[in-house]
Amino acid sequence: MRQLFELCGNDxxxxxxxxxxxxxxxxxxxxxxxERTPLMFLEKDPYEASGSTALPVLKDGETWVTDSLDIAKxxxxxxxxxxxxxxxxxxxxxxxxxNFFNQVVVGGxxxxxxxDVFDLLSDDNGAYFRKTREPNFGGATLxxxxxxxxxxxxxxxxxxxxxxxxxxxQNFLCGDAPxxxxxxxxxxxxxxxxxxKFDPIANDDPINAWxxxxxxxxxxxxxxxxxV
Amino acid sequence: MRQLFELCGNDxxxxxxxxxxxxxxxxxxxxxxxERTPLMFLEKDPYEASGSTALPVLKDGETWVTDSLDIAKxxxxxxxxxxxxxxxxxxxxxxxxxNFFNQVVVGGxxxxxxxDVFDLLSDDNGAYFRKTREPNFGGATLxxxxxxxxxxxxxxxxxxxxxxxxxxxQNFLCGDAPxxxxxxxxxxxxxxxxxxKFDPIANDDPINAWxxxxxxxxxxxxxxxxxV
Numbered sequence: 070m071r072q073l074f075e076l077c078g079n080d081x082x083x084x085x086x087x088x089x090x091x092x093x094x095x096x097x098x099x100x101x102x103x104e105r106t107p108l109m110f111l112e113k114d115p116y117e118a119s120g121s122t123a124l125p126v127l128k129d130g131e132t133w134v135t136d137s138l139d140i141a142k143x144x145x146x147x148x149x150x151x152x153x154x155x156x157x158x159x160x161x162x163x164x165x166x167x168n169f170f171n172q173v174v175v176g177g178x179x180x181x182x183x184x185d186v187f188d189l190l191s192d193d194n195g196a197y198f199r200k201t202r203e204p205n206f207g208g209a210t211l212x213x214x215x216x217x218x219x220x221x222x223x224x225x226x227x228x229x230x231x232x233x234x235x236x237x238x239q240n241f242l243c244g245d246a247p248x249x250x251x252x253x254x255x256x257x258x259x260x261x262x263x264x265x266k267f268d269p270i271a272n273d274d275p276i277n278a279w280x281x282x283x284x285x286x287x288x289x290x291x292x293x294x295x296x297v
Numbered sequence: 298m299r300q301l302f303e304l305c306g307n308d309x310x311x312x313x314x315x316x317x318x319x320x321x322x323x324x325x326x327x328x329x330x331x332e333r334t335p336l337m338f339l340e341k342d343p344y345e346a347s348g349s350t351a352l353p354v355l356k357d358g359e360t361w362v363t364d365s366l367d368i369a370k371x372x373x374x375x376x377x378x379x380x381x382x383x384x385x386x387x388x389x390x391x392x393x394x395x396n397f398f399n400q401v402v403v404g405g406x407x408x409x410x411x412x413d414v415f416d417l418l419s420d421d422n423g424a425y426f427r428k429t430r431e432p433n434f435g436g437a438t439l440x441x442x443x444x445x446x447x448x449x450x451x452x453x454x455x456x457x458x459x460x461x462x463x464x465x466x467q468n469f470l471c472g473d474a475p476x477x478x479x480x481x482x483x484x485x486x487x488x489x490x491x492x493x494k495f496d497p498i499a500n501d502d503p504i505n506a507w508x509x510x511x512x513x514x515x516x517x518x519x520x521x522x523x524x525v
């Protein structure tokens with residue numbers, strides 16, 4: 070029995086975590102069966118045995134794995150078919166890519182989308198989210214950051230230039246077919262799609278065409294996600 | 298006979314191209330013998346048969362290869378030992394990494410260092426360089442950009458955060474040992490080291506410690522480069 074514990078909103082069908090989306094795509098890429106267990110921020114008991122206090126967490130039989138990159142590495146080491154990396158060099162490169170996707174793709178979205186996440190949460194989970202996330206904004210509230218997002222989106226789009234240039238010469242970040250790096254980047258855009266009507270990507274951007282290809286994968290795993 | 302054609306200054310021992318340095322490190326990584334042929338910007342005849350008008354160019358027997366990433370891919374496909382990538386996924390990821398290194402690492406250095414490159418060139422090569430590069434600066438001269446570099450270096454260093462974070466958890470960008478991505482990033486820093494006394498990296502930056510490790514590789518290939 071394989072089980073992915075992932076964040077959800079007050080509506081448990083709203084599954085928004087960018088890191089959970091990475092793990093979901095990796096499980097699907099490996100062709101593995103799994104159940105999804107939605108949990109709110111403050112519901113930490115079900116995965117206490119993992120030793121982690123943050124989601125996503127994978128339980129595979131009796132093995133607990135935490136952190137989305139470590140989940141990908143675990144799947145690659147345990148299930149050889151359909152490589153997510155395929156070489157030690159690719160695994161090394163993945164550490165850099167993970168930092169870029171976390172800092173630039175997800176980190177750049179965060180101030181623009183955090184208030185939309187807050188709006189999806191119950192009172193106690195929302196209070197927890199505000200208390201832990203708002204201090205990142207130098208005195209501004211989640212809502213004040215959201216109010217500024219139209220003025221932030223151009224710089225955000227420019228920060229994605231290395232992704233944009235890559236998708237000008239190949240269909241996926243990993244080449245002719247998607248693999249871990251595509252899922253890691255797409256996690257951020259799934260998060261945006263689920264929590265907000267605000268689209269950080271322009272329609273005519275090659276990133277949008279790639280995003281459409283990603284939404285089609287695995288019988289529309291991403292496309293069928295419930296959104297606000 | 299293997300021959301790498303690379304840019305040089307008016308002093309032919311000054312070899313500064315970031316893209317040539319990538320190719321040099323890749324050749325050394327593969328353990329291959331090669332000769333270095335230094336050429337000034339306007340000396341294009343010796344590699345006309347390659348079909349390229351830009352360096353670096355590799356001639357391996359009767360095979361001409363142009364573009365530093367294509368040179369790395371050619372070496373990987375032709376010489377299996379000591380992988381630079383090791384998997385198709387790593388090759389796919391390399392396209393993104395190449396764009397990041399070109400746009401952020403090299404592209405970010407360019408306005409800060411272009412005047413220092415100019416100073417190394419003969420009159421006719423310098424005139425060519427100024428005419429082709431200066432239009433990138435929105436009306437400013439190479440020297441005006443150099444005069445502003447102290448005010449640009451903090452943003453440059455911040456743009457390297459994904460590299461910095463990676464080197465906090467592993468010794469090289471490719472993991473425990475260097476491979477193509479390390480050489481691709483290091484090319485930019487070799488360029489800076491050769492053309493300028495201005496150091497874009499702070500002494501206490503983990504990127505500096507990595508750079509020192511890179512300079513030690515292959516009997517000090519980078520460390521022994523002639524600098525201004």
